[in-house]
Amino acid sequence: MNTHLVSGKGLTNSVLASMLFGLVPVYIQLTELTGNTLFWNRIIFSALCLALVCYRMDRLQSFSAIFLCRKTVLMLSLGGLIVGFQWWLFVWGPVNNKTQDLSLGYFLLPLTLALTGKLVFNERLNKAQYFAMGFASLGVLAMLWQQGSLPWVSLAIAGLYPVYFIIRKPLQVDTLPALLFEHLLFLPASLFILMSDQSFIQNLTRSATLWYLLPGLGVLCSLSLICYINASRNLPVSLFGLLSYLEPALIFVVAITALGEVFTAQQWFSYSFIWLATAIICVDSARRLTQKIANQASR
Secondary structure: OOOOOOOHHHHHHHHHHHHHHHHHHHHHHOOOOOHHHHHHHHHHHHHHHHHHHHHHOOOHHHHHHHHHOHHHHHHHHHHHHHHHHHHHHHHHOHHHOOHHHHHHHHHHHHHHHHHHHHHOOOOOOOHHHHHHHHHHHHHHHHHHHHHOOOOHHHHHHHHHHHHHHHHHOOOOOOHHHHHHHHHHHHHHHHHHHHHHOHHHHHHHHHOOOHHHHHHHHHHHHHHHHHHHHHHHHHOOHHHHHHHOOHHHHHHHHHHHHOOOOOOOHHHHHHHHHHHHHHHHHHHHHHHHHHHHHHHHHHO
């Protein structure tokens, strides 16, 4: 893929994914359930949602085709275990006071993805992307200096997601069937654990709101993942990684406006570098997309 061109589809999916992911920390607070219970429910309802979408979009044949290649099944299973752990962290963290660790991990992730794109896929960064990485690195270093160390949650996000995209990117499998396959890996365990959880069953019988909040969580997470994977497959890894700064920035806005969290002056200082990096990438991406459209129109 030519790294100097920007896919409009990829850019749109990246922004939508960040916006939807930014809603999740607020949404899960409405359920008042534990992180583990939320994860198992997310798997069930996301699987149902994805299966319905695959059926409506006539993708079930593509899903069946996955099982015709042993290598594809093996690689998707390995990637599914990695990304499943990330899904668990994303719903477990906010209800276990690990939101800040999650945020730091997602701020580190674009740096590790950009490095992956350069080292693994031989993608070249332009000057704007180098400047963005520089400012983002300053912001991350400021965070590290303030906290003194990297939490395991942050390291898991920043270190394992690049491995997932290395596995996922070369596979010739449509987004929806692959996501359905990954969710079905955890479905048997999800059903068994929830059916054995008497506390969850009691909550379900007492709270009528859970009957629509939990399916809604599955829909929200499914849409987020579809947009996220589509963006990863339509953008160079380096640019995709740097655009991912929008997600933690939106989570920050949600944290101070919807969740009422307080941020110190030191945190404002480190976040300002991240916002500057995000602005540089957005302006550069818009400029190159406009240039691409103009070149196509002139042909």
